[in-house]
Amino acid sequence: MSWLPTIAYQTVMIAGVTLLGLTSSPAPLQMRPLPEVPADVGLDTGLWGPGGDRQRLLRSIDESLRYLRTPKAKADYAAYTAEGQAGAQFGPDLHQRMIRSLQRFRHLVRHSHSPQELQAAVRREFNFYQSVGHDGMGTVSFTGYYEPTYQASAVPTADYRYPLFRRPPDFGQWPEPHPTRADLEGADGQQWQQGKLQGLELVWLRDRMEAFLIQVQGSAQLRLTNGQIMTVGYAGKTNHPYTSIGQELIKDGKIAREELTLPRLIAYFEANPEELDNYIPRNKSFVFFANTAGSPASGSISVPVTPERSIATDKSLMPPGGLAIIETALPFAVNHDWEQRPVSRFVLDQDTGSAIRGPGRVDIFMGTGDTAKARAGLINTPGQLYYLLLKP
Structure with a gap:
């Protein structure tokens, strides 16, 4: 999903497999992989002004909603929230709650007039759940694909x-x-x-x-x-x-x-x-391939992945199509070189991969072509991962 997190695509994704093979030991599974935490994480401020990519985020939200309205998503969530599975902590209503969460978040992104307005609304209306990471303390290893x-x-x-x-x-x-x-x-x-x-x-x-x-x-x-x-x-x-x-x-x-x-x-x-x-x-x-006749790169939930807005995770532990926040560092071009800058970014969980295992691994989709290749190859950084759900 990591890098093969491009990409698994028309069937069972394999997209997130990192060539670099950054691995980590999963946290003990008797520990909830996504405990609720205070809503004091930094929120995305890059959606307004020159270079803001609000439309790209909205497009990614729409792709997750398209998946969530399918019979496959209903079956996926039934398995994810079944007794003994990682999603059982959220109860059997998680599928519908996720749909409501994305619908409300989409409305807030469209109608908020500033980062501060969006941040206040998200903190007020959503519960935050942090991945326990590979160390049980929230440390997540990020790679790019x-x-x-x-x-x-x-x-x-x-x-x-x-x-x-x-x-x-x-x-x-x-x-x-x-x-x-x-x-x-x-x-x-x-x-x-x-x-x-x-x-x-x-x-x-x-x-x-x-x-x-x-x-x-x-x-x-x-x-x-x-x-x-x-x-x-x-x-x-x-x-x-x-x-x-x-x-x-x-x-x-x-x-x-x-x-x-x-x-x-x-x-x-x-x-x-x-x-x-x-x-x-x-x-x-x-790995075997098919001619996809010009179709965009797609993730394990069979929707197109969006550069810097789609991530790959272990789908036995994390909710497919879910709304998340990543906090890590990404490379940016500065004076013909690359500079690592901290980011806090809203993303959608739309992919997985053979090397993406445990609550401490995330692969970020960086796009298509040489620039995306260069940036993806430089991502090998720690950070944190949070999921957002609309309060009941």
Whole structure:
């Protein structure tokens, strides 16, 4: 969801899987993952004035409301609030309460005339629930994900040799455990012609790392050699757990933990291309794709995700489509460099990912293309996560 939090997309999202593999131990589940706290958290002030993105926030709210009005959302919330599940603390009315919460918050965003007016209304009308984080004290680890844009070819050529693959038509009958990545494509990523993937090539990339990054993100926009734009999205994955190659590099002493960013990881493999055959197969999980015909990147609740307004979390613990506030630091361009600035921002919880597990992990969707890629790769910061529900 993390980065594959782009993105899982047309079915069961895989969007939030962070390539960097920032992980944390979940808090004990006998502890409520979202205890109520005083409403003294800092609130979003970036919705007014030059550069304000109030319309983008409203659009994201509308997408969550669209999901919440579906039969799937009703079933999701019934499971989430069932006895023994994380959402049981809110009671069986949570689904309708969430709808009322978003409807009222949308009205406040539209009709408030200043940050102060909105803040006062939210504090007055909403209850705040803070994630216990990975330490039981509210500390949440934030990463970023994005929808990459790459050059690609509809046919194999001498330059474009690394395919993405369609979901096999007999995938539901594959024996378990499924074949590993190495079984399916070989250590060098070029041996698929002899196995289960033969004939399932969807589109071709010229760089193995780019093809792998698309699997990590879960979707991509591709500029084809014929001038057309193709979008691809998640269509399924094998049942092996995700393994972060960033964590593997740290474990092997190739990169220091404090130095790990996406640019640093890419630079390592550009300098040591032979290492791709060693590290990529360590992630045994394999992702399949579909041509999404220009559809925007979507999250695990099957609605489009919005840059800097959509997050990915563990949906066994956090309410799908819910209204939240994140407090962390994000990178901003300053004088041809990046500067980390603290933010307090309203977001909608619309995605998940294979590496997003426990109450201490959040992945922020940063958008599409190179700038989003650069910013997402620099997010590896602590912070806090809060959910807002309209008072009963």
